[in-house]
Amino acid sequence: MVLSAPDEVFSVASALEMARNxxxxxxGSVWLEAELFQYRGPHASGHYYFKLRDEEAIVDAIMWRGKAARILNFDAQDGMQVLVQGRFDIYAARGSLSFQVEAMRPLGAGGLAQQFELLKQKLLVEGLFESEKKLAIPVRPHKVVVITGQGSAACADILSSLEELRAPLDIYLCYSLVQGAQAVDDLVGALEAATKLRPDVILLSRGGGSLEDLWSFNEEKLVRAIAACRIPIVSAVGHEVDTTLCDLVADYSAMTPTAGAQFISSGWLASLQELKNLHHRLLAQSPQFAIQRLRNRFHQAESRLAQAPLDLLAQTKAKLLRYANGLLHSGPAVVLAQHQARCRTLEARLAVANPQQLLGRGYALVQVEGQDGYLRSASEAKSKNKLLVQLADGSLRATVE
Structure with a gap:
């Protein structure tokens, strides 16, 4: 069999370069979930050489010294499960495939919590969270860009709150992924797009979730993009209990998406209330309002005057009824009966106290002749005293032996 001459012949190097391209x-850039294998820390050159593997495959990995200082914001260990971002590369001199690591983070809440604290301390030392670096939020913004997930609950909450508050805001929606391996790049891109619109304020938002769900808002790339942005940013990520590094670096942090919408509207609402109060004060001082007040007072007085005779008649009638009842209880017949009763009572008391009644029951009054008063004791009488004894039906004389 005779083979035809090939149209084009490549060298090994050029073929590998074609494969590389x-x-x-x-x-392009991809995320891998893998285990760190033969991970021993930096080489003498400062570069990191290790392997990434799972149950079915293994690949050499390289993390260059210049990127390692930014990437390794956690304590990476051999055997740790990680999520890495990077690109595949072919080293033509050896014909080997490697994975160039551009980002890496641990999997699992424990590793993420450690990475969160390490990165937080790093950025804190750099001064990214200092209040002096935060931009002032406009009191009455006109143009607002909302960065959030398309069709998300956070987006619905923000739009419904803004509609209910009715602040005069021009709202622009900039949708982005808010979770997953590609979310951080998408969020940074959305932030760049929002900045080009030159709004007065940017509202960065998503709903609540676990530490893994919210991790994109803890990525150093996004945090630094927020810090570098020259447009005020309000972070409204998660619920009350959630705190992300984006919350710390943003110019203002709201606890929820709804709270973020309320915050950017609050200045307008306060101004509108002030205008309403001023309007009421001006109305109160206007001639028309003064005339209306006088009319109201006149109508009230007119009503009272119309009612006054009826009220007086009712009061007089009530007084007459009270007088009539008083006369019924204090007429001549009643007074006479009361006096007769008192007389009978006095007669009974006098009858009881009458000495004649006592004498009729066998008692006697004894006195010494020629002396006043009656004897109360036998010792008061002396021998030979002549006594006068008063009985009920007469008296008799006696001599003391």
């Missing part, structure tokens, strides 16, 4: 164009 194809990988970069077709695959």
């Amino acid at each position: 194809a990988l970069d164009c077709e695959v």
